[in-house]
Each structure stands twice: as structure tokens, then as C-alpha cells.
Amino acid sequence: MPLHILQHPLATHVITHLRDVHTKPATFRTLAYQISQLLAIEATRGLPTRPKPIQTPLEPITGQVLAQPLVIVPILRAGLGMMTPFLDLFPDVSVGYIGLERDERTAIARSYYCKLPPLADAHVLVLDPMLATGGSAAQAISLVKDAGARSVALSFVCIVSAPEGVATLEAAHPDVPIYTATHDRQLNAQKYILPGLGDFGDRLYT
Ligand SMILES: O=P(O)(O)OC[C@H]1O[C@H](OP(=O)(O)OP(=O)(O)O)[C@H](O)[C@@H]1O
Ligand SMILES: O=c1cc[nH]c(=O)[nH]1
Ligand SMILES: [Mg+2]
DSSP states (O other), X not given: OOEEEOOOHHHHHHHHHHHOTTOOHHHHHHHHHHHHXXXXXXXXXXXXXXXXXXXXXXXXXXXEEEOSOEEEEEEXXXXXXXXXXXXHHOTTOEXXXXXXXXXXXXXXXXXXXXXXXXXXXXXXXXXXXXXXXXHHHHHHHHHHHHTTOOGGGXXXXXXXXXXXHHHHHHHHOTTSOEEESEEOSEEOTTSOEESSOSOHHHHHHO
């Protein structure tokens, strides 16, 4: 599946401020909202629509409306920072939650929570700002597939991706497209993304 990288001057502007170590949590949350809104539009470009006959004030026409329910699944905790723009753009969206936390020493993610709505007929977007080793994303996608999500209607949406994470996710789930706002250089020895923006969850909330 192709890696979709946001191409928009506003995206590079917002990411630069997100990366800035001097950006405080309140501003960081606003910037996370802005970049996630751009990603939400990009990642839903291919959503199917169905015809709906309506009457305008002047004449009858057949318009198009969204054909499928949409489900977002933010990965706790940092994924919560991407959730609100999806709720604002798609008021009927359902939300599932997957809790995953990387061990600080091994960088291997441990699952601690999973609550998902019905997924079989839905278009599912898994949200997590950071795709580093790809371990968290691969686990989360396995969980939503096991819960009934169909791979033709399943995407992973992140803000910063590393080549290592994209390779891992593509190897584990070659059928799932990845949407990212920026594709960075590499991981460091502690499995943080370079140049990256640090620990997204900490920058959102502490
Ligand atoms: O690709 P990976 O190597 O798995 O790393 C990415 C994961 O790391 C961060 O979460 P973290 O474990 O820090 O949890 P948090 O969101 O609660 O801070 C991030 O939000 C991803 O879930
Ligand atoms: O760079 C990284 C890697 C994993 N998780 C983060 O929050 N940042
Ligand atoms: Mg974290």
C-alpha cells in the first residue's frame, strides 16, 4: 500500500511548530488539532458515497452522502490528541479505544485496554501520532482486524512516521494504507523518531 504523505504548506508550518521544543502544551494541543484536521480530510478522500434524492429550493436533484459509518480508534494516550477534529468533521463517527504503552527500556508496546464498537460494516481509521518502531500500530491493527474490521475499509493515520515503523507496519499489514503528515529520517538508540518532536503524549499533557 502506498504511504500517503501530506503535501500542504500549512502542514509543514504546523509540524515545524509542533517540533519546536519551546512549544508549550496548550499550543501543542491546538497544533495537534490543526494537523489532524488536515489528515482527517486527506485520509477520508476515498470514502464511498451513495446517491440521495433531495429537493433544493429550486428543483429536485440526486446528491451524494456518506455511504458507510465511520469509526475512529485512537491509541491511548497520545492518539486522543488527534480525535477532536474527526469528531468535529464527522459528527456521526463512533469511537473505539485501544490502550498501548511502550516499555521505556525495550520500546515494546503492552496492551492494557481495548473497547471497540461494531466494525464489520464501518470504515475504520486507527489514529496514533507517532509511528516509530511500528510495534504499537501493528498490534492495534491486528486488534481491529480481529474485531471484524475489513482491510478494504481500514487505514492508519499518524502525524510523524519513521522509515522503520512504516516497514514494520507494511510487512505486518500490507493491505492497510498509512497516512502521515511527515516522514522523518530514522530512530535513535532509544527508538525515538529523529528529528521527531519528542514524546507526543508527554508534550500534550505535561
Ligand atoms: O511505533 P512504536 O515504537 O510502537 O511507538 C509509537 C508509540 O509510542 C507512543 O505511545 P507511548 O507508548 O509513549 O504511550 P502514551 O501515548 O501513553 O504516551 C505513541 O503514541 C505510539 O503509540
Ligand atoms: O519519537 C517518539 C517515539 C515514540 N513515541 C513518541 O511519543 N515519540
Ligand atoms: Mg508516550
